[in-house]
Amino acid sequence: MTAADERTGERDKDIEILALRHQLLVLQRQVGRPAFTDTDRALLSGNPLPVLDVHPQDRVIAALEAHGVPCAPVREPAEAVSDASLLSRGDTVALHHPAYGTADGLIGSGMPVHMSRSRTDFADGVPHLGEDSRLVYRELLGYSAEQIDGLVADGAI
Incomplete structure (x- = not known):
């Protein structure tokens, strides 16, 4: 663990922010800093932004979304593919074997592209x-x- 990890804690890994230049002003207002320091710029260039020491993740996301900044929490792969909205759209699918059935949590990539007049789902199996x-x-x-x-x-x- 680095000194930065000890200082900011593990919660930094729960959010990463990628903002376009015009969105940085919104981000500055939400973080509550008048201007970004050199450290902030380094963090924005590719490392997690340590805002969760001050604000909970859901509050940061809600504030950014309220100002039109697209954002979402960073999740572990198993949590991400299990998202109810992804499953309902067919972006991810519960895997099913015709002879052996399904297994809890066994989810794979679906078809994130949906066509208006074309079938884009998967067959039940080979x-x-x-x-x-x-x-x-x-x-x-x-x-x-x-x-x-x-x-x-x-x-x-």
């Missing part, structure tokens, strides 16, 4: 070996039912 062979031979390769039955009888498929 087919088992040979499950779609008749479909492929019939619809993609143009085989007749009799030809496919012959291939099955010969053990080719």
Whole structure:
């Protein structure tokens, strides 16, 4: 742990702020400082801003949002993918195996792009070996039912 970590505590890791130049004035007002110091500028350039020693995270986020500054809390990956709004939009999805079901907390990337007239969800799972062979031979390769039955009888498929 560095001296800065000891001074500011672990709570600094709960928020990081990326602000555009025109948003820095709003940030200055919310932090309560008349001007940024060299240390503040260094923190803004890539390190967590230690505002949580003075203000709780939800208060900082609410104040910035009230002034039109886009922001969100920094979360652990497991917490982020479990977000109810992401799950409801299909941006993340609970993973399901057709034979084994689901496991609590097993969530993967969904489809964050939604089209107005196109399906953008996922199939329930991959087919088992040979499950779609008749479909492929019939619809993609143009085989007749009799030809496919012959291939099955010969053990080719």
